[in-house]
């Protein structure tokens with residue numbers, strides 16, 4: 001049934017110059033569901049049949065409806081996944097499911113330079129629709145200002161309770177989902193269900209189709225993709241624990257990250273996780289953040305380390321071996337964008353941190369987003385507030 005199709009999204013393929021993954025859900029009786037795509041301006045559609053799996057991880061999950069009634073969501077569906085290959089570099093495509101009138105779009109990666117919109121922590125929650133609306137407006141404003149944005153990167157907590165199917169459904173209806181390829185990161189909220197009844201990465205896996213190039217237990221959750229001249233490595237925090245910097249699971253993640261870096265030479269590397277490098281409220285280095293990953297960032301000269309979760313914006317100076325240097329790693333955290341769950345900064349910080357160049361948050365109603373422009377020798381970041389005022393701007397220069 002055509003009207004049963006939902007959660008239609010374009011995700012990165014491994015090499016986004018020619019590969020894009022598409023994901024959608026359809027009803028149990030629609031085993032013949034298909035995708036058609038074409039370059040913008042082309043006449044003929046190309047038809048592709050997906051790999052299909054039946055998904056019940058969202059069924060009978062404790063949740064809430066938009067009127068704040070307690071509910072259990074009953075939902076079982078077919079997850080359809082397509083891996084488009086042999087696409088043209090730097091090209092705009094459109095696609096549709098089951099010959100629907102509804103069009104979706106993505107752009108393949110340029111050869112080298114590109115840009116993206118970086119958003120985070122909007123905790124979609126139907127009883128408070130304004131959260132998603134605020135984030136969506138922020139994305140649209142940055143998109144309008146920078147017409148050349150190539151994709152959207154979310155560093156996690158797009159959903160208040162990942163187990164709540166209706167929350168994802170609401171999120172996947174915003175205009176930028178139809179317009180852009182989305183890369184997302186699994187946040188603690190995306191991983192949980194209401195009252196922590198059933199926590200699992202499955203929710204995140206079953207609403208996306210990320211490259212299957214993670215490691216055992218984390219396939220489709222941890223992943224890497226190549227975009228332009230860059231390599232993005234997206235990690236998952238929940239299985240690594242939060243108390244000590246190193247343990248068996250952290251070692252597995254580190255081994256994977258090192259292998260990915262060695263096998264995929266790139267001009268710039270973006271190391272991405274949900275949990276913050278540094279506590280933006282009080283300035284303290286985090287065991288699961290800076291302390292855990294600084295050795296890797298130093299060793300492989302990661303230029304921009306991407307994180308979030310803190311609901312504050314942080315930009316460090318370039319750092320190497322705990323010191324401020326000319327060419328090091330800039331650790332950055334994207335603030336919240338929902339106008340509902342922000343925090344206040346401690347002024348001054350309880351743990352003064354010389355690495356921090358700039359912090360930003362405007363309390364509970366923080367709404368901000370980042371535009372990132374990647375050139376061959378620079379990475380420029382611009383933090384915008386809700387009115388598109390530039391709050392912070394920085395240029396990382398490559399060696």
Ligand SMILES: [Fe+2]
Pocket residue numbers: 156157187188189274309310
């Ligand atoms: Fe979080």
